[in-house]
Amino acid sequence: MEIIETVAGIRRALDAWRKTGAVIGFVPTMGALHAGHGSLIETARRETGCVAVSIFVNPIQFNQQEDYIRYPRPLAVDAEFCRARGADIVFAPAVEEMYPSPQRTFVEVAGVSARLCGEYRPGHFRGVATVVSKLFHIVQPHRAYFGEKDAQQLAVIRRMAKDLNVPVEIVAVPTVREESGLALSSRNRLLTPEQRAIAPALYQALRAAAEMVSGGLRDIESIKTLALEPLAWHPEIRVEYFEIVDPDEMQPVEQIAGPVVIAAAVWLGSTRLIDNVQARPA
16 A cells, blocks of 8 residues: 655556556545544445545634644554555645645535535535545546535535536445444544443434434424434533435425435534434335
């Protein structure tokens, strides 16, 4: 496995793979890798001839400088993680390599990015769409792999690739969870033992809402109220949003007439957790 730090270097390496006729699979990450990322890499390994993983903590998608500074960066551990799962290339550029001069061009996906996390983290998805667009131009993969845990991010990237005619297939990989139901996330390591014990309540609330939808309940406010009741038992949990949205546009629905995504964000202390489940009416 190669570890490459420059744009020119990754392009040369992938050009060599393309000459062999290999399908290029790409897994963009910010590092601090866990089994959820491992599932992305392993899926790419099964489906493509060359697997490239990027590890880059993108400064322009953080709303708070403190959050960016404290984001974990265990590069050596992450590189070994990628190697063990069959990656061929790790692209680990410095900030100066990705942004050699002040960024003047940005990608913004209107509508899809407006609500949910976009409402509470202004500019976040502009930063995500911009860096992913840059990475797509650098790597030029045939397929790119993203987790369903970040449902809004997935929708933003799908729409960005479609609108900008980026010749890449966006592949969604199911969320990986702990036995408790807690979705794996790099932020989980910031939770205290006490917070980790109650964090699964988020998934339980989402599952309860999904069961109501599949069971025939259609009143959206009733579903949200009933699903949120167990979270109120934990005063440590502060709910940021809990919404039932269209899976493509990520906008709250007025009626449940087809498949929906139930998405939520909560705070446990200074750690923000997001999760979602899909639901289909009976």
